[in-house]
Amino acid sequence: MQRTKRTLFAGIATAGIAALTLAGCSSTEAEALDNGDRQDLTIAVFNGWDEGIAASELWKAILEEQGYDVTLEYADPAPAYSGLTTDDYDVVLDTWLPITHADYIEQYGDDMVDLGAWNEDAALTIAVNEDAPIDSLAELADNADLFGNQLVGIESGSGLNRVTTESVIPAYGLEDLEYTTSSTPAMLSELKAATDAGENVAVTLWTPHWAYDAFPIKTLEDPEGALGDAESIHSFGSKSFTEDFPTLSGWLEDFTMDSDLLYSLENAMFNEYDGDDYGPVVADWIADNQEYVDSLTS
Template sequence: MLMRTRAHRLTALLAALCALVLVAAGCGGRQAETGQEAKRITIGYIAWDEDIAVTNLFKVLLEEQGYQVTTTELEAGPVYAGLAQGNIDLFLDAWLPETHSDYWKQYSGQIEDLGVWYDQATLNIAVPNYLTDINSIADLKGRSGQFGGVITGIDPGAGLSRITKNNAIPQYQLDYTLQTSSTTAMLASLEKAINEHKPIVVTLWHPHWAYARYPIKDLQDPLGAMGQAEEIHSVGRAGFSQDFPQVTEMVKKFRLDDQTLSSLENAVNSAPKGQEAAAARKWADENPQVISAFAPGQ
């Protein structure tokens, strides 16, 4: 009985100490932006090239303002869950209202919408230009043998994958399987097919640097299965704007047009692995008028 009593006392003491540590940590991380703990920001991102580009841009700009920035690559679902749980502070690539609609319905009440920075985002199915007799998604019907019965896609958790599988394939009655893996794998397959002048059909989206690099075209979508042009939003965890008012103001002023975003994407995604942030810094130096519009003093 004595040992059980001591054990209970020890457990209670440990619990109390843990509570004090958590409270202290919470107070340190939620004070004004001048506190060292409060200067730590975690940005979650998905493996979409525009997100890689803008995440690295914000990383270098915020670090130059004294923030300690951690970037974490995840699929879209875990990013939204991380925001809702407070483990991720910021996400710069929320596609609304359609692509990320499932996540938005589940988590929007637990996160903050910080505004739109791009408003012409589209989801597409694309083929090389040399496939001159295929100009519509409908033209793919009955020709699956030419493409090995496969539409080459990106990561399975992407909204683009969901919409292609659940909307485009059944609506156009296509006898194809959506082959998912990653954006990198899809682009490698696309480049290989083009180099060999072979047929391939891929899932792709605007904005993306692939349209400038490869001879490809979007297929017309007369049924509207891929949805209309969307907006890309920046979102933060609950309380983000209160905890980081200066960063919030910067995020809300952030805007890029097609040409500027393509330039940034090309710079960052053409950089050697591990040099993406350096490429973003160089791009920022070369585009001061863009940076000064949302990050004064840079």
């Protein structure tokens, strides 16, 4: 994806080239903010990852109040990270380390900027309904028939899918289960339908996620450690990010958001609200958390 370029002048006679060059310089300067940052900003948002959508929508609202022209571009991780290395995207706020997105950072990290972690409580999970007759992944294979012999996953290109396929399934002998991958919304739809009907269900999930507040579910214990330890959620900028956005770079380096705050924002956006125009929802949340929000750009 190439960011749209503004065409400031067209059909100009050759005689006006010198004057237009000066005008072009003025236009470029006009697109810089008083704080030294470039005005237009493109945030890459991973499809289906609600904490990243929430954080991106929050920063979009905050930065637009500061005069930035912010665009959110949804993409899967691979094209998002590739786009950061070529400055097609400016920043992504949802990199999980040291496990989930490690392959992408190994491949693209030399041409990106790590702006630090803003949440330290991230973890990949396998979740089941709260009243399921098992409490551990070690019990799932022997009780697969109680779950329709199915494990419901999310996007095939996600880090969670890779960990599930390469680590969890072989570690616990789950090869005979039908492991389906589609999308996070599809997984959540199946989770809701099963819990509403009082049926057993097993899904790949993660924390922090609003589903843990919305549905009666529990995390299966992982005695083999196949899902890895708790992770941190980092912001990564493009190779030119600190040069193009010196002020925003500092804000994002200082950005922290604990899980309780994140849950409340996610609940407002994805559970209590049924729609995709998050602007008014985020504005209401900001009004309820104004002191915290003001601190992000202080």
